Amino acid sequence: MEITVQDKKLKELQNSASLINERNKCNMLLDIYGTLLTDRQRVTLELYYGEDFSLGEISAQTKITRQGVMNCIHKAEKKLIEFETKLGLLRKYEELISSIDKLEGTIIQAGIGNREKLSKIDQALMEVKNKI
Amino acid sequence: MAVKIRLRRMGAKKAPFYRIVVADSRFPRDGRFIEEIGYYDPTKNPVVVNVEDEKVTSWISKGAQPTDTVKRLLKNKGVI
Numbered sequence: 001m002e003i004t005v006q007d008k009k010l011k012e013l014q015n016s017a018s019l020i021n022e023r024n025k026c027n028m029l030l031d032i033y034g035t036l037l038t039d040r041q042r043v044t045l046e047l048y049y050g051e052d053f054s055l056g057e058i059s060a061q062t063k064i065t066r067q068g069v070m071n072c073i074h075k076a077e078k079k080l081i082e083f084e085t086k087l088g089l090l091r092k093y094e095e096l097i098s099s100i101d102k103l104e105g106t107i108i109q110a111g112i113g114n115r116e117k118l119s120k121i122d123q124a125l126m127e128v129k130n131k132i
Numbered sequence: 133m134a135v136k137i138r139l140r141r142m143g144a145k146k147a148p149f150y151r152i153v154v155a156d157s158r159f160p161r162d163g164r165f166i167e168e169i170g171y172y173d174p175t176k177n178p179v180v181v182n183v184e185d186e187k188v189t190s191w192i193s194k195g196a197q198p199t200d201t202v203k204r205l206l207k208n209k210g211v212i
Contacts, residue, residue, distance in 0.1 A: 012207075020204060024148060024174045031145045052138035052199050057157055093146065 023049060025090070029080040032089050040064075041076035048073055096132050100125055134158070137191060137198040139172065139205075140165070149173050152183055152202060154191050167191075172205060185211050 027049050034042050044062065047053045055073075059066040084090055104125055111118050134157040143149030150172040155165040169191070170183030188211050192198070198206060206212045 017208070020174075020201060023201060027141065027148050028146060031148075050141040052140065052201055054199065 026077065026080065028090055028093075029084055032093075033080055033083040033087075036083060037076055037079060041072055041079070044069060044072045045076050093132060097129065100129055135166070135191070135194070135196040137169070137188070137196050137202050139199070139201055143175075147175055149175065152205070154196055181205055181209050183209065183211060188212070 026045070030042070030045050030049060034045075037045070040062075044058060044064075047058045047061070048055075053061075055066050055069050058064075058069045062069070064072065104122070107121055107125075108118065111121070135154060136157045137152065137154050139150040140153050140155075141148060141150055151168050152170040152172060153165040154167045154169060167187070169187045170181070172182075173180040183206065188206060192212065198212075203212070
């Protein structure tokens with residue numbers, strides 16, 4: 001009995017983690033492709049994902065019906081996913097960041113003791129990261 | 133008056149960072165909130181969630197409603 005309860009809890013935790021990740025992903029996609037959406041779609045998604053508003057609250061503010069808000073969000077999400085499958089900018093961004101992180105790790109390991117050079121390299125890497 | 137605990141997105145483009153805030157649900161979207169009670173940083177590995185437990189429990193006992201996302205974060209943290 002106890003095991004099943006624990007399993008349930010674990011599943012719940014994993015589920016909630018993936019839902020939160022999903023949300024982060026949507027926010028990233030919105031950052032990248034937001035300007036390609038219609039104004040209404042962008043504003044609605046910004047309220048939904050950026051400000052964590054409920055459908056009812058968005059509907060009260062934008063004067064669209066609750067159902068309309070839901071449709072708008074679904075359509076906009078579909079659009080974002082379509083852009084990502086076609087262009088893959090988020091995937092590329094994440095790959096670049098992770099390889100820079102790896103590079104950073106190797107440099108730090110290789111250059112222990114040489115603080116001055118390390119800090120210069122670190123600065124350069126930060127600059128690259130900010131430009132991506 | 134409905135008081136909500138929600139995430140508010142801060143941070144730069146492609147670098148999301150969220151504050152966990154207590155806000156009136158009727159506040160328009162102008163950034164007003166009652167109190168900041170923590171933050172959530174998904175860019176770090178592992179993800180950083182920092183909340184003031186006492187404030188959360190006190191606000192919830194006063195009837196503040198956390199949004200689903202906030203509820204999940206708090207549950208993962210074991211605050212509620």
